[in-house]
Amino acid sequence: MKTTPKEGPAEETLDPEDWAAMRALGHRIVDDTMDYMETLRDRPVWQHAPPEVKARFSGPAPADPSAPAEVYNEYLRSVRPYQLGNSHPRYWGWVTGCGTVMGAYAEFLAASTDAVSGSFSFMSNNYIEMQVVDWCRDLLGFPPGASGLITSGCSSSTLIGLAVARNTMAGYDVRADGMHTAGKQMTVYCSEEAHSSVQKAVELLGFGSNALRRIPVNESLQIDTAALKKTIAADRAAGCHPVCIVGVAGTTNTAAIDDLNTLADICAEERCWFHVDGAFGAWAA
Numbered sequence: 001m002k003t004t005p006k007e008g009p010a011e012e013t014l015d016p017e018d019w020a021a022m023r024a025l026g027h028r029i030v031d032d033t034m035d036y037m038e039t040l041r042d043r044p045v046w047q048h049a050p051p052e053v054k055a056r057f058s059g060p061a062p063a064d065p066s067a068p069a070e071v072y073n074e075y076l077r078s079v080r081p082y083q084l085g086n087s088h089p090r091y092w093g094w095v096t097g098c099g100t101v102m103g104a105y106a107e108f109l110a111a112s113t114d115a116v117s118g119s120f121s122f123m124s125n126n127y128i129e130m131q132v133v134d135w136c137r138d139l140l141g142f143p144p145g146a147s148g149l150i151t152s153g154c155s156s157s158t159l160i161g162l163a164v165a166r167n168t169m170a171g172y173d174v175r176a177d178g179m180h181t182a183g184k185q186m187t188v189y190c191s192e193e194a195h196s197s198v199q200k201a202v203e204l205l206g207f208g209s210n211a212l213r214r215i216p217v218n219e220s221l222q223i224d225t226a227a228l229k230k231t232i233a234a235d236r237a238a239g240c241h242p243v244c245i246v247g248v249a250g251t252t253n254t255a256a257i258d259d260l261n262t263l264a265d266i267c268a269e270e271r272c273w274f275h276v277d278g279a280f281g282a283w284a285a
């Protein structure tokens, strides 16, 4: 749609200088991207960026703007060919997600409206999140009152989950008074196979990594629940306060699923919060 020039001083705007050229570039990007995705299988899973390409990412910030088409050409030359390869059907390096056509379209639509989610009841965006959370609750068989939120990934979910565990189980107002007023060292338990994001969360939340007990695994690479109980007992005897057990529904290296029912029983007996890392295995568990 064409805009009519207005009277008065030129308006400052983030609009493209040339809508027609920008639209043509958008069409080109979509066409190139469909070709790229459709022919993914014909290329190697990944290739390393050579030194001369890496060198293009150093140097001073540009003083002047670049033309959008130039920026896109630079992306085609120096960025797109050197990806991790996780979209490729023969990529076996863990579970780092994948690029899909609908995912790409969804990101485009979200970015083009600068979509935010906040507590504004008039926006449809928020209802999408609530609906997806309700769908997950039903698919996973959680009870009707169960709630949740969508996060950027599992590391942030673990951080939020362990913050809830800490704040609920501490026995005082951690949010107001901070960790230094804890009477006892709060301890957290997970298996040796649990993801590194558990340790990161424990560090960020002020437990300290020494408060994370990495429990050995059995021959199926599940947490050894007998060893877990012993460690909790020893910690209590040493004056610690066990607050949370992390079970893994699908470990990163082998997709082993901890015995979640037994862990739930131990949590009930020990008055610990139960956090399950279901990064990619929750659906299978």
Ligand SMILES: Cc1ncc(COP(=O)(O)O)c(C=O)c1O
Pocket: 094, 095, 096, 152, 153, 154, 155, 156, 195, 197, 248, 250, 251, 252, 277, 278, 279, 280
């Ligand atoms: C079991 C498990 N937990 C947590 C994570 C971290 O997830 P994200 O990369 O989404 O932060 C991963 C990633 O592979 C994982 O396999």
